[in-house]
Amino acid sequence: MLELLQRIFGRDSLKSSKNVAQERLRLVLMHDRLDLSPQVLEELRADLMNVIKDYMVIDEKMMEINLEQDKKCVALVANIPVVRMKRLPSH
Amino acid sequence: MGEVYVITSGKGGVGKTTTTANIGTSLAMQGYRVVLVDADIGLRNLDVVLGLENRIVYDLVDVAHGRCRLRQALIRDRRFENLYLLPAAQTKDKTAVNPEQMKELCAELKKESDYVIMDCPAGIEQGFRNATAGAEKAIVVTTPEVAAVRDADRIIGLLEASEIRDPVLVLNRIRTKMVKTGDMLDVEDVIEHLAIDLLGIVPDDESIIISTNRGEPAVLNSDSKAGQAYRNISRRIAGEEVPLMNLEDGGGFMNRVRRLLGLRTG
Ligand SMILES: Nc1ncnc2c1ncn2[C@@H]1O[C@H](COP(=O)(O)OP(=O)(O)O)[C@@H](O)[C@H]1O
Ligand SMILES: [Mg+2]
Numbered sequence: 001m002l003e004l005l006q007r008i009f010g011r012d013s014l015k016s017s018k019n020v021a022q023e024r025l026r027l028v029l030m031h032d033r034l035d036l037s038p039q040v041l042e043e044l045r046a047d048l049m050n051v052i053k054d055y056m057v058i059d060e061k062m063m064e065i066n067l068e069q070d071k072k073c074v075a076l077v078a079n080i081p082v083v084r085m086k087r088l089p090s091h
Numbered sequence: 092m093g094e095v096y097v098i099t100s101g102k103g104g105v106g107k108t109t110t111t112a113n114i115g116t117s118l119a120m121q122g123y124r125v126v127l128v129d130a131d132i133g134l135r136n137l138d139v140v141l142g143l144e145n146r147i148v149y150d151l152v153d154v155a156h157g158r159c160r161l162r163q164a165l166i167r168d169r170r171f172e173n174l175y176l177l178p179a180a181q182t183k184d185k186t187a188v189n190p191e192q193m194k195e196l197c198a199e200l201k202k203e204s205d206y207v208i209m210d211c212p213a214g215i216e217q218g219f220r221n222a223t224a225g226a227e228k229a230i231v232v233t234t235p236e237v238a239a240v241r242d243a244d245r246i247i248g249l250l251e252a253s254e255i256r257d258p259v260l261v262l263n264r265i266r267t268k269m270v271k272t273g274d275m276l277d278v279e280d281v282i283e284h285l286a287i288d289l290l291g292i293v294p295d296d297e298s299i300i301i302s303t304n305r306g307e308p309a310v311l312n313s314d315s316k317a318g319q320a321y322r323n324i325s326r327r328i329a330g331e332e333v334p335l336m337n338l339e340d341g342g343g344f345m346n347r348v349r350r351l352l353g354l355r356t357g
Contacts, residue, residue, distance in 0.1 A: 017274045018274055018277070019273070021237050022276065029241065029244050032245060033248070
C-alpha cells in the first residue's frame with residue numbers, strides 16, 4: 001500500500017527498479033571488465049612510464065600500479081617514486 | 092558463397108533458439124537458401140521449435156565423424172524447400188566435435204547456401220568455441236535484465252578476442268508497459284552499457300509460446316508482433332534498412348479493435 005502511494009505521489013522517493021538495475025549493471029560490468037591480463041597491465045605501465053619520463057625522473061623498479069575497487073567505485077592507483085624533476089621549459 | 096552467422100548469448104533461456112528459428116525461416120521466406128545448424132550438442136532444441144523433430148536420422152556429430160554424408164543429415168523444411176536444418180546430436184556431449192571439424196563443416200555448408208546460422212549453446216566453454224569456430228558474423232541475444240546483459244558483455248569480449256568482428260545485438264522479451272513504469276531497462280540503456288550496434292528488438296509475446304507449441308516459427312504468423320519483429324530483423328540482415336518497430340501498440344485494447352476492424356498494425 002505504501003509502495004502504491006509512493007508510486008502515485010512522487011516517484012522519486014522510491015527508486016524505480018530500472019534505476020537500481022542500471023546502477024548495478026554499471027558496477028558489475030566495470031568489475032567484470034577490470035579483469036585485466038598481466039600483459040595489458042604491463043603495457044599500461046610502459047605507456048605511463050613513457051609519458052611521465054618527459055617531466056621527471058622516476059624509479060622504474062619501485063613503480064607500482066594497481067586497480068583498486070570497493071563497492072561503489074574503481075580507482076587506478078599508481079605509486080611512482082620521483083627521483084628528480086626535470087627542468088621544464090617555462091612558458 | 093554464403094555467410095556464416097552465430098547466434099549467441101552466454102546466458103541460457105534468453106531466446107537464442109527462438110531467434111535462430113525465426114530469422115532462418117524469415118530469410119527463407121524471402122527466398123534465400125538457408126541452413127540452420129543446431130550446435131547445442133546434447134540439448135537438441137531447434138528441431139522442435141521448427142517442428143522437424145520427427146524427421147531426424149543423422150546429426151551433426153555423424154557428419155563430423157564421417158558416418159554419413161552432409162546431404163543425408165540435412166533435413167529439408169516442409170514449408171520452404173530452401174530451408175534446411177542440421178540437427179544436433181542428442182546422446183553425445185559437446186566434446187564429440189571440435190572447433191576444427193566445425194570450421195570444415197561451415198566451409199562446406201556455405202558453398203551452397205546464402206546464410207548458415209548456428210544456434211550456439213549457453214556458456215563460454217567448448218560448446219561456444221565450437222559454434223563460433225566457423226562463424227564470420229555474430230548476433231548476440233540478450234534480455235533487459237542485469238544477469239543477461241552482464242553475460243552478453245562477457246560474450247562480446249570473447250567474440251572481440253576471436254576473429255569475429257563487430258557483433259550486433261538483438262534485445263529480446265521487452266515489455267513496453269514495464270519500460271514505461273520504470274521497471275525494465277530500456278533499449279537505449281542496454282545499448283549504452285554494451286556499446287554495440289543494435290540489430291533489432293523483440294517484444295515479450297505470448298505468440299512465441301504458441302508458435303513453439305505448434306512447431307511453427309512466429310514469423311509465419313502475420314498477426315504476431317514478435318513475428319513482425321523477427322521479419323524486420325531478417326530484412327536488416329539481408330541489407331535492407333528497416334526502422335525499429337514501435338512496440339507500443341502491442342496487444343493492447345485499441346490494437347485488438349483495429350484488428351477486429353481488419354486494420355493492420357506494426
Ligand atoms: N520474445 C519472447 N516472448 C515470449 N517468450 C519468449 C520470447 N523469446 C523466447 N521466449 C521463450 O523463452 C524460452 C527460452 O527461449 P530459447 O529460444 O529456447 O532460449 P535459448 O535458446 O537462449 O536457451 C522459451 O520457452 C521461449 O519460448
Ligand atoms: Mg537454445
